Each structure stands twice: as C-alpha cells, then as structure tokens.
Amino acid sequence: MTDFTGNHILSVNQLDRDAIAKIFETANMMLPYAQRKKRTHVLDGAILGNMFFEASTRTRVSFGSAFNLLGGFVRETTGMSSSALAKGESLYDTARVLSSYADVIAMRHPQSGSVKEFSEGSMVPVINGGDGANEHPTQALLDLYTIEKELTASLQTIDKMHIAMVGDLKHGRTVHSLSKLLAQYKNITFSLISPKALAMPDEIVSVLENAGHKVIITDSIEGNVDADILYLTRIQEERFTSQEEADLYRGQFRLNQQIYTKHCKSNTVIMHPLPRDSRSDANELDTDLNLNPNLAIFRQVENGVLIRMALFALTLGVSDQVSKHESDVHWFSRK
The missing domain is CATH 3.40.50.1370 (Aspartate/ornithine carbamoyltransferase)
Structure with a gap:
C-alpha cells in the first residue's frame, strides 16, 4: 500500500515495510497531541462511526480517543443486540446505511471475515478493530x-x-x-x-x-x-x-x-x-x-492511541496538515 487515502485497513497483509514505516513516522508526529502538549483540529467536523459488535474496552476507547484528539466527533454502536443486525439486517445493508453517517468507520465483530464483508458495502474507509479469531x-x-x-x-x-x-x-x-x-x-x-x-x-x-x-x-x-x-x-x-x-x-x-x-x-x-x-x-x-x-x-496502550491517530490521518488524507491546525492546551494536563 503506497497511498492510504480512502482505503480500508482490513489486514496486515496489505502492509509492506514501506507502509509500516509510513505509519510509524506519522505516529511519531502524533506524540505532542496524545500527550496533551498541543491540540489539533485537523478533523474538525469529521465523524467516526465506532462500531463494536463484540465486547471491548481498550480498543473501542482508544479508537474514539484517537479520533477526538484529531478534533473529530465519535458516534458509537456497541453490542449486536442494540443494532439492526439483531433484526436480520445484512452486513452489506448496515454498511451502506452507517457509512452515509460517517467519514470513517472502526469496526469489531465476533465472526472472522465479517469486517471485510462489511467494508464491501461501505462508502467510507473501514478499519478492522478485530474480527473473531482472524486478525487485529x-x-x-x-x-x-x-x-x-x-x-x-x-x-x-x-x-x-x-x-x-x-x-x-x-x-x-x-x-x-x-x-x-x-x-x-x-x-x-x-x-x-x-x-x-x-x-x-x-x-x-x-x-x-x-x-x-x-x-x-x-x-x-x-x-x-x-x-x-x-x-x-x-x-x-x-x-x-x-x-x-x-x-x-x-x-x-x-x-x-x-x-x-x-x-x-x-x-x-x-x-x-x-x-x-x-x-x-x-x-x-x-x-x-x-x-x-x-x-x-x-506503554503499549499509549502507543495504540498514536497508531490509531496515524491511521485516521492517513486514511482521511490529512497527515501533512496536522500541525497546521494546532493550538495550545488550556486545561490541566497529566504529568
């Protein structure tokens, strides 16, 4: 993968050493924002659909926090029973509907291959947050x-x-x-x-x-x-x-x-x-x-926010604009 903009991140098989290096380089750029030394509004107005149909704490909150730290908004769906999937709606139909509400989607599902199936109906980039025992x-x-x-x-x-x-x-x-x-x-x-x-x-x-x-x-x-x-x-x-x-x-x-x-x-x-x-x-x-x-x-947990910030910035094509939209932090920040 040479250009992340607009593309799904479904499998590590998509990533060669050059792509990995690009993600890590972008993650390094995110450190002052993740540490609350600076703010960035580069995704001001953008919406993340955080769709977690399997139990999750760290991954779900990490995705949401990463998007918020870039200035975006987060809308969440958690649990299968609270979604239209419980009523028999297909993953394709769910994707067509929910991708019309968001600019990017992070998704976890208990069945292997389900995130890829969902992505085929999505009009926006989908990032795999874990699909069964398959990949993460x-x-x-x-x-x-x-x-x-x-x-x-x-x-x-x-x-x-x-x-x-x-x-x-x-x-x-x-x-x-x-x-x-x-x-x-x-x-x-x-x-x-x-x-x-x-x-x-x-x-x-x-x-x-x-x-x-x-x-x-x-x-x-x-x-x-x-x-x-x-x-x-x-x-x-x-x-x-x-x-x-x-x-x-x-x-x-x-x-x-x-x-x-x-x-x-x-x-x-x-x-x-x-x-x-x-x-x-x-x-x-x-x-x-x-x-x-x-x-x-x-330290893994903290690095997870950096990596997910990088993936959002890359898939939405703003990795070179992050610092142009930064401002100071005015609240008490952690030590």
Whole structure:
C-alpha cells in the first residue's frame, strides 16, 4: 500500500515495510497531541462511526480517543443486540446505511471475515478493530511499534531478535497478525509456547518458516523465555465452545517476578495485548511485575492511541496538515 487515502485497513497483509514505516513516522508526529502538549483540529467536523459488535474496552476507547484528539466527533454502536443486525439486517445493508453517517468507520465483530464483508458495502474507509479469531491489524501495528521503540532504547533491532509468544496462540488474533508483520523482518527466532491444543495455527507457522525465521514450538516456559520480547496472551475463553473447555487451560502459564528473574534475561521486555486476566485461577501476568521497568503493557496502550491517530490521518488524507491546525492546551494536563 503506497497511498492510504480512502482505503480500508482490513489486514496486515496489505502492509509492506514501506507502509509500516509510513505509519510509524506519522505516529511519531502524533506524540505532542496524545500527550496533551498541543491540540489539533485537523478533523474538525469529521465523524467516526465506532462500531463494536463484540465486547471491548481498550480498543473501542482508544479508537474514539484517537479520533477526538484529531478534533473529530465519535458516534458509537456497541453490542449486536442494540443494532439492526439483531433484526436480520445484512452486513452489506448496515454498511451502506452507517457509512452515509460517517467519514470513517472502526469496526469489531465476533465472526472472522465479517469486517471485510462489511467494508464491501461501505462508502467510507473501514478499519478492522478485530474480527473473531482472524486478525487485529491495529493491535499488531501498535505491538510492532512498541517492540521497535523498546528495542531501540536498548540499541537493538527487530531483525535478529528473539520473541517468545506464550498462551492461547490458536485463538489469539493479536499474535496471528503480529507474526505476519514480523515475517517481513530478518532472522527472528520465535519461541511459540502453548498447550498443544492451543498451538499457533499451521498456516502462521508456515509463513514464518517460509520467510526464513527460526520457529521453536513447545509447551514449556522453562528454557524458552530468555528472549528479547516476551509476549503473553490470555486464554480466549470467548472462542471456546464452553466455559468448561476454556477452564482446562486457565492458569497453565503464569509470569511473576520470581519466574521472570529465574528464566528471563535482565532486560526482557514484557508485553500483553490486555486485558490481563488477574483472577486468582488465571493470574497470567502477576501484579508484582507492575514496578518492573521492563513491563511494557501500559506503554503499549499509549502507543495504540498514536497508531490509531496515524491511521485516521492517513486514511482521511490529512497527515501533512496536522500541525497546521494546532493550538495550545488550556486545561490541566497529566504529568
């Protein structure tokens, strides 16, 4: 993709290294606005249709905040039951109607391929906020952006790094999309750690191996998390046929400071797409890591706003006009 203006963002497969670099360059430009050091009104009058037909907190609010920070307005639809889809309306018809009310749409849906189907009826750009167990391109972009920033701080690069992905790799759309992006880099070692029944799909493993990367598939943390990046995921219980089936795997992989000290490098970066399951029977990422400087989960959240601001600016064709519409912040801003 060389020109983002007016185009949908549905899959990481659309993005080559040049496109990724353009998104990251634009995200860097958004920092003073995301940090409330400046305001921009570049999207004054524009409307985002924030359509989330599956439960979401961070992604939904992040999309909305990103659009507001560019000066635009947000209209939300949450939950299937509150939409005309519950009355039998097709995704195509819903898209034709709602795209007439908005300038861009961010959409999440529980069924794989649904966002693409919706986009075929939309008259405005559609950005995929997650479609079932399929893809989550904006999460993958913010994860990659975080990885690049974290490694740069320690004078490392994505090329030749070691990343360990842990947890529900079968249903975790974040690791699927991130793996596809990372496949474009060079000589990466992937440690894929999960219960055998929740292993990374074969097609994703093939993408990595065909790109020349080293792939280690295991069900053991011990000896496999001395990585540059440690990316944990929760058990995606909403993807299982029953709660009882999901419960079989809850709590199998946990990380706390003691385990980190024993098995990880002193500078291993800890990442997680959130929410982390802090219930006692899961507790995949212990709160005793909160003071660990290598815990990057909240930096990921902040980077998500930057990436989504960048995507809005690029798809609406205003990335070169942002600073021309800026003004000072007059209210108390966070430290």
